[in-house]
Amino acid sequence: MAIAITAEGLAKSFGAATAVAGLDLEVRPGELLALLGPSGSGKTTFLRLVAGLETPTAGRILFDNEDATRLSVSERRVGFVFQHYALFKHMNVADNIAYGLRVRPRPTRPAKAEIRRRVDDLLDLVQLGGLGKRYPTQLSGGQRQRVALARALAVEPRVLLLDEPFGALDAKVRRDLRRWLREVHDRTGHTTLFVTHDQEEALELADRVAVFNGGRIEQVGTADDILDRPATPFVAGFVGEAVRLPVDVAGSWIRIGPHAVRTQSENVAGPAELFVRPRDFVVADDPASGIPARVVAVRRTGPARRAELFLGEGLPPVEIELAADHPVRKGDVLTVTLRTIRLFTSR
Amino acid sequence: MRDGGAQERGALAESRTVRWTLIALALTFLALFLVLPLLAVFTEALRRGFGPFLEAFAEPDTQSAIRLTLLVAAIAVPLNLVFGLSAAWAIAKFEFPGKSVLISLIDLPFSVSPVVSGLVYVLLFGAKGLLGPLMSDWDFKIIFAVPGIVLATIFVTFPFIARELIPLMQEQGTAEEEAALTLGASGFRAFLTVTLPNVKWALLYGVLLCNARAMGEFGAVSVVSGHIRGLTNTMPLHVEILYNEYNFVAAFAVASLLAGLALVTLAAKSLLEWRHGDALAPARRH
Numbered sequence: 322m323a324i325a326i327t328a329e330g331l332a333k334s335f336g337a338a339t340a341v342a343g344l345d346l347e348v349r350p351g352e353l354l355a356l357l358g359p360s361g362s363g364k365t366t367f368l369r370l371v372a373g374l375e376t377p378t379a380g381r382i383l384f385d386n387e388d389a390t391r392l393s394v395s396e397r398r399v400g401f402v403f404q405h406y407a408l409f410k411h412m413n414v415a416d417n418i419a420y421g422l423r424v425r426p427r428p429t430r431p432a433k434a435e436i437r438r439r440v441d442d443l444l445d446l447v448q449l450g451g452l453g454k455r456y457p458t459q460l461s462g463g464q465r466q467r468v469a470l471a472r473a474l475a476v477e478p479r480v481l482l483l484d485e486p487f488g489a490l491d492a493k494v495r496r497d498l499r500r501w502l503r504e505v506h507d508r509t510g511h512t513t514l515f516v517t518h519d520q521e522e523a524l525e526l527a528d529r530v531a532v533f534n535g536g537r538i539e540q541v542g543t544a545d546d547i548l549d550r551p552a553t554p555f556v557a558g559f560v561g562e563a564v565r566l567p568v569d570v571a572g573s574w575i576r577i578g579p580h581a582v583r584t585q586s587e588n589v590a591g592p593a594e595l596f597v598r599p600r601d602f603v604v605a606d607d608p609a610s611g612i613p614a615r616v617v618a619v620r621r622t623g624p625a626r627r628a629e630l631f632l633g634e635g636l637p638p639v640e641i642e643l644a645a646d647h648p649v650r651k652g653d654v655l656t657v658t659l660r661t662i663r664l665f666t667s668r
Numbered sequence: 669m670r671d672g673g674a675q676e677r678g679a680l681a682e683s684r685t686v687r688w689t690l691i692a693l694a695l696t697f698l699a700l701f702l703v704l705p706l707l708a709v710f711t712e713a714l715r716r717g718f719g720p721f722l723e724a725f726a727e728p729d730t731q732s733a734i735r736l737t738l739l740v741a742a743i744a745v746p747l748n749l750v751f752g753l754s755a756a757w758a759i760a761k762f763e764f765p766g767k768s769v770l771i772s773l774i775d776l777p778f779s780v781s782p783v784v785s786g787l788v789y790v791l792l793f794g795a796k797g798l799l800g801p802l803m804s805d806w807d808f809k810i811i812f813a814v815p816g817i818v819l820a821t822i823f824v825t826f827p828f829i830a831r832e833l834i835p836l837m838q839e840q841g842t843a844e845e846e847a848a849l850t851l852g853a854s855g856f857r858a859f860l861t862v863t864l865p866n867v868k869w870a871l872l873y874g875v876l877l878c879n880a881r882a883m884g885e886f887g888a889v890s891v892v893s894g895h896i897r898g899l900t901n902t903m904p905l906h907v908e909i910l911y912n913e914y915n916f917v918a919a920f921a922v923a924s925l926l927a928g929l930a931l932v933t934l935a936a937k938s939l940l941e942w943r944h945g946d947a948l949a950p951a952r953r954h
Contacts, residue, residue: 374846394849401850407843411865421851424861469847476851 323351323512324385324479326371331380333366340366342536343380348514353506355523356516358533359559364516365484367533371514372482373397384479400473400511404485406465408457414468415440415453421476443471446505463494470502474509481506483515487522495519499526520560524548532556554665557596563663564639566595566632570664578633580612582659589664596663599627602641603660611656614639619651630655709927713920724921732898733906733922736814740889740902741882744821748878752829753871757863759830760837761845774830777823786820786891812894817902820888825881832874833867836948840866869944873937880933884926 326348333341341363348354356364369375371382373394381390389397409417418440422431431439444450447467457465466486473481486502487495503526506513517523523530524544531541532555540552551557558565569576570593575584577595605611614630617638621627626643641657643649682690714721724730755774759767777785791797793810803810810816844866848858864871886904893900895909903922910919941948 372850374850394846395852395854398852399850401847403843403847405843407847409844409847409862409865420848420853420861424848424851424853424857472847472851 323510325350325383326480326512326514327381327383328367328371329381329383331367331370331382332378333363333370333375334378339536341370341377344536344538346531346538346541348512350512351510353503353513353515353526353528355527355530356514356533357520357523357530357559358518360518362533363536364533366536368482368484368514368516371480372399372401374401398476398479400470400476400478400481402466402469402473402481402483402486404488406457406462406469408465408468408472410457412456413453414444414449414455414457414460417457417468418443418453418472418475420472439475443475446474446508447471448501461494462490463498466490466498467501470505474511478511481509481511481513483513485516485518487519488517495522502526524560532559534559551596551663554594554596554668557594557663557665561598562640563596563598564637566597566636566639567667568593568595568664575662575664577612578636580632582612582662584662584664589666592667594665594667596665597639597659598661599640599642601659601661601663602630602639602657604641604643605656605658608656611658613654613656616649616651616653616655619649621645628655630657706927709920709923712916713924715920716917720917721921724918725925727918729898729901730906730918730922733901733903734925736817736901737883737903739814740818740821741879743818744825744882745875745879747822748826748829749871749875751826752833752874752878755830756833756837756867757859759834760840761842761863771834774827774834777825777827782824782885782887783891785823786888789816789819789823789892811892812896812900814900816892817889817900820892821882821885824885824888825878828878828881829871829874832870832877836867836870837863866947869940869947873940873948876933876936876940880930883929 326346328344328346330343330345331341332339332343344363344367346367356367358364366375370377373389373392373396377390381388383389384397409420412420415437419436422436422439425431440453441450444453447470449464449467449471452460452464457468460468470483470486483502487498490498499522502515515527524547527544529541529543530547532539532547534555540547540556542550542552547556547560551560554565557563566577570584570589570591572590573584575582575593575595612632614632616628617631618629619626620629622642624645626645626647626649627640628643628649629638629640631638641655649655681687713724725734755770758764759771790811792799793803793816794800795804795811797811808815810819844862845858848862849855853861883902884904885902886908889902890905890908893902893905895901895905897909901909903926907919907923907926910916910922
């Protein structure tokens with residue numbers, strides 16, 4: 322029952338501002354796809370175009386093979402979850418969830434008892450059984466978002482669209498809801514698109530991730546694709562806390578400021594950009610075969626320790642991830658080598 | 669207010685003397701300019717006892733003035749309700765060219781003197797006015813007749829409801845309506861089940877203010893009415909006529925009715941603010 326969503330040359334401008342600049346995307350049936358990108362990259366506009374809340378300037382949207390571009394919001398039968406919940410304040414939780422069923426035209430509207438039964442089932446699904454009589458203001462943020470999801474699921478949508486669903490919640494609740502959303506998705510099997518600017522959330526939760534930038538899609542792939550094989554400099558720089566270093570490539574040597582590092586890749590030459598993440602650096606066993614770098618700051622991040630390294634004049638500081646028990650101190654000089662090299666020719 | 673020395677006062681608190689002087693000043697002002705005149709209205713009305721007071725209302729002209737005032741309000745308020753709702757809906761929920769012009773136009777009646785508002789209709793529909801000949805061809809009287817009074821009242825009172833709703837609806841945004849649409853509701857259904865319940869108290873508040881002004885309007889109505897007794901006299905105009913005829917008891921009796929209306933409005937308004945203050949914000953503070 323899950324359907325595929327296809328966007329063909331989809332574009333949307335608001336006056337002179339282009340929000341979505343003609344993009345193509347295929348969402349597989351039953352897939353959980355994250356739309357990841359910085360704010361203003363067009364991911365929310367894309368989601369609203371799929372929902373029918375915005376009209377595209379150009380392009381088409383297909384639900385399976387049916388052209389949905391001209392269908393109104395209500396005809397598309399999408400479940401939409403808003404960042405700030407958008408619950409109906411004047412209705413209690415049960416009435417919120419039942420809304421989509423009650424507004425149906427009489428022939429397709431379920432009987433009252435049936436509506437009540439469906440609402441109860443959904444309340445159980447979102448783990449809010451017994452809270453049907455509460456009003457939205459009497460719920461926590463996480464509970465409200467679950468009501469919003471139940472309300473969206475009540476209309477048996479063909480696809481589920483979530484706009485930064487956990488954006489307004491605190492870290493702990495986010496993590497719980499993330500896992501729970503994955504479970505609900507696996508159980509209900511809807512094709513699901515969700516917008517986020519949190520890469521950890523996108524990479525952990527989604528089957529595939531579409532990385533947005535400037536109204537276009539830079540790359541679509543699994544978490545492994547995005548993290549290990551970034552297709553563009555933007556993706557390389559956006560995920561994994563990467564730092565961009567301007568370098569010069571000559572043969573099999575990469576020149577980073579005053580230092581040089583060996584590379585195996587042969588398809589890059591001349592001025593280039595090297596993207597390094599904290600875990601790309603390792604402390605060299607042999608002090609002679611690495612880059613000497615001065616430690617300018619040390620901080621503790623979760624289970625690990627991070628040291629900020631100064632590589633040379635004009636280069637941005639980079640971070641190295643060390644074991645928490647590493648005896649590094651500010652002012653030390655570490656000799657480091659790169660174990661992963663992510664290199665792109667400068668444009 | 670606890671007894672406290674200088675140490676306990678917040679940075680913004682004034683000394684006790686200043687505080688009480690200001691309060692006394694404000695209360696004196698209120699007493700002089702609001703309470704005293706109001707009391708005067710009622711004492712003048714009841715100067716000769718209840719008999720003459722009630723007799724004033726038995727007068728056919730007075731009764732017709734009351735009827736006309738009710739009729740005008742009964743036409744103007746619902747029309748402005750529809751207009752105010754649609755204008756607020758359009759302004760708060762949609763982007764369109766000329767939106768700021770529309771907002772300024774809605775405020776126009778607040779900035780124009782009511783007399784000018786009335787004159788506009790005389791210049792438009794009067795015997796020598798732009799559309800005057802057309803009106804006499806059709807044998808349809810607007811000026812010095814009830815339609816003119818209704819028009820002038822609508823003009824003067826039309827900002828009340830729109831102004832009450834616009835800030836509230838803007839603050840509420842469009843997310844709930846969009847949610848209703850994605851759940852399969854039609855636009856009209858979304859309006860009825862989501863937008864309207866969210867603004868109902870503000871709407872009632874606006875209707876209250878609009879009604880008070882519609883019944884009390886003098887200037888604009890005076891220009892277009894022609895003061896024909898029993899035909900085109902509203903209550904405020906009737907008060908003036910009675911007063912000019914030295915019929916003080918009757919004048920103040922009718923005036924006391926208007927004052928009573930004002931008090932009821934005030935009470936209802938306070939009740940609304942007290943019970944549903946959150947639902948009125950941010951429009952509540954005037």
